[in-house]
Amino acid sequence: MDEVFGRKDMITPTELRDLSAKSDLRGFAQLASHFGAIAATGILLSLTWGSWLAAPVFLIHGVLINFLYAGQHEMSHWTVFKTRKLNEIFGRLFGFVLIYPRDFDQIQHFAHHRYTNLWEKDGELERPPYSLASYLLWVFGPTYWYSRIRRVVRFSFGVVTERYIPDARKPDVIREARFHLAGYALIAVASVATGSWLAVTHWLAPMMVTKVVHQLQNTIEHLGLPHVDDIALNTRSTRTNAFMRWMCWNMQYHTAHHAFPGVPFHKLPDLHRTIFVAKNRKPQEMSYLGFQAALIRAFWGGRTEADYPNDRIWISDETDLSPSAPAAPDDPTGLKMEA
Template sequence: MRPDQAIIAALPMAVKARLILRSDREGLRHLLGHGGLIAVCACWIGLGLPLWWALLPVQGVLIVFLFTLEHEATHKTPFASEALNEGVGRVCGFLLLLPFAWFRYFHLAHHRWTNIEGRDPELAGGKPETRAAWVWHVSGLPYWGAQAGLLADLIAGRAEAEYIPARARGRVVTEARWMGLGYGLVLLSLWSSPLLLWIWILPVVLGQPALRIYLLAEHGDCPRVANMLANTRTTYTSAVMRFLAWNMPYHVEHHVFPAVPFYQLPALHRLMRGQLQVTAEGYRAFTADYLRRRR
């Protein structure tokens, strides 16, 4: 048995049952806070209040970190209600050009083959291995190009990745086509009002670099081994950052026991903190170390 598996096997059944308990109340309370901040920024920008332009990157960071909620929804853990998990996941996917049905299968394959070359789909695009490549990666431009290409392929009916089961390909394509229709309506709306440009489209472009840095810390420069204690990194960070990322900086904990909902990850962290192998003292420290290794 691998060390990461042994940790979960050693937990008493009552503790495991408590850790995996999902809660609509906890999920909706967190969503109200995150969504409320997005709504406040949108109103401030839309009304053109003083320094509205300074809130564009703030709004972008708030929106792009809905990725962490969509990610959680693929596991069906942020809410007890399956309808809430599915609905919220699809809304987040639309805002981020990240089809929810496709992402679920992509992400489950990532969990099954975390950091294993040739198996983990997250490694298909490679990690930035030079400082210039890091700048290009963190700009977010490769992400938008890749997602636009993915959506075009899915709309055309090309959903043939090996991690997508044959039985699910129809659903994946159908969702992408509905998303394409939605984006078409958004483009049409810009002819009459630029509001969505200012409160959504431009902000997510400005905010994407923050998400790229965050995501790179999850597995970047971790050993290419099966042990989740070694191939994944937990990053110690502020309460604000943990709130924004739905506690996913506790990323080793999430990979070791993915059935645990976001609000229980701090409790799981306390149980296994002494066994963590790869950690970082904040995203600034991780980034500095990552770039130092590419000097």
């Protein structure tokens, strides 16, 4: 996934080279902070279990687990660590936790980047157009988890029907699914043997119940934008706060990421400033809740995704025209245009 898909007039080769520098230190710092937060909420969940205080801790813990996908996504791009093997090791670990095997994720995601938002080719668009009901079932998790679990089981039986998976890679996803199933079975057997419910109370249940929060990020990135081959039109960035940017490994700068996916997560704010703010440009962007409200209105009354044009934006928000990048270190306003 080292190929660059982007507009060459956005940035100079020197700027892109500097922004594409990877760092084991920055990767481990982000990894440690995310793992540390999950460990802290996990311990607190154990201490509060059985009391009403466990409910908010349970929810926060689950949200933190779900957002590990942001790290897995970046590791699929090989950008979190300079040491390439570390991206694979931790990417596979995250994929196991999230029931989202790494090899499959990489193949699907490559097709997504290569054919972003193009029906029939984008690996993430192998689905019927959304209705309000199907959208809500996906956002809140029932159909999401059904499809993820069913796919792992199907692959383990050697059934691979996804058109974007090349024949040469089918043995990889089959073998990977079988390793996943074996690992899950081992955990289940150990849990029964020890009489422990930890795998349910501290992993599966919080992760599945809180999927809806992570889906706020998944759905805002491309839905409601044109199915055309133009990153500036088919990808949306997100206006949000510093905590959400940390938890999502800066994936809110999604247009910048799609323009130059070789740039690591910790450099995405700088990339955004370079290709948008400094040039007085602005990507498509909305807030999480603003997007969800607009989408529900668009689907209200029985309308579906198929009722909207493929070549025009049908979900947008022009109420906030301020740059979405955080302020540069020497510019507390965040509005300075860099030379």
